[in-house]
Amino acid sequence: MDFDCIVVGAGPAGLSAALTLGRARRNVLVLDSGKPRNYAAHAMHGVLGHDGLNPAALRERGVEELRRYGIEVRATEVASAEAIDGGVELDSLRASALILATGMLDTTPDVEGFDAIYGVSAHTCPYCDGWEHADQRLAVYVPPFAAAHMGGLLRQWSPEVMVFSPEVEPEDAAALSKLGVDVVTEPVQRFVHTDGHLTAVEVAGSEPIERDALFFHVAMEPRSALAATLGCALAENGFITAAAEDRQTSVDRVYAAGNCADPMQNVPMAIADGARAGVAVNVRLVGEGLVQPR
Helix, strand or coil: CCEEEEEECCCHHHHHHHHHHHHCCCCEEEEECCCCCCCCCCCCCCCCCCCCCCHHHHHHHHHHHHHCCCCEEEECCCCCEEEECCEEEECCEEEEEEEECCCEEEECCCCECHHHHECCCEECCHHHHCHHHCCCCEEEECCHHHHHHHHHHHCCCCCCEEEECCCCCHHHHHHHHHCCCEEECCCEEEEEEECCEEEEEEECCCCCEECCEEEECCEEEECCCHHHHHCCCECCCCCECCCCCCCECCCCCEEECHHHCCCCCCHHHHHHHHHHHHHHHHHHHHHCCCCCCC
16 A cells, blocks of 8 residues: 555645644645635634634644644645545555544525625634634625524624524524514625625614624535545535444445534634544554564
């Protein structure tokens, strides 16, 4: 085999997995498309020791740390993947194990003005960005099934929360009303902003509604089809099914870590998940007699 392990994805999960394996003296290669999910974010929060750090800086630090252990991070899109006897083959590269850390994609609102506010005053995760907008006038843009959850959750950060969602169920609207959260069902037409900072939400048939920040959820999907190509079992939402204890997928020698296997993970969770997968791979290879020095 060319490598002990190939890791696909250089986000928090993939870099953490590779670092764990590198420190275990494993011959590792990281392949990455260079298209991170949080490309629009200016800062990470809730990441112990790195609160407020730019996500790009975390990735840069991670890549530099991997170099200390002789690990290359190669910028490439994987074109083909196949499970082979005793390992996996990606394009022309072979490894005894594969860790998929390919992440996911957020579907963003198809509303005028959104691109300008994304990452500045529009976010997906209250735990990541809620503190920075505490006590502001918050807009929550979600499909009906997420209205009660997201609207209620954001109420923890501000007393002025308004949910913009069509066809909210009456019981969900009632639950939000008890928390002091209003619901607007008219279609959103435009996000008004100044230099990326939301100032108002324009809806059909109404005057602009003043808001200071937006939290949204439309949909999310796996970024890569590699797991399906390899024949890995997928959950109903398309994400990879992986064992909780070691992140092994249904395909032998293929592991999954981070948001590609659990879309609810934030950066600290993804880092831990990657480390878990890295340990699992190393233990597997040691058990097969693949040890250093050779």
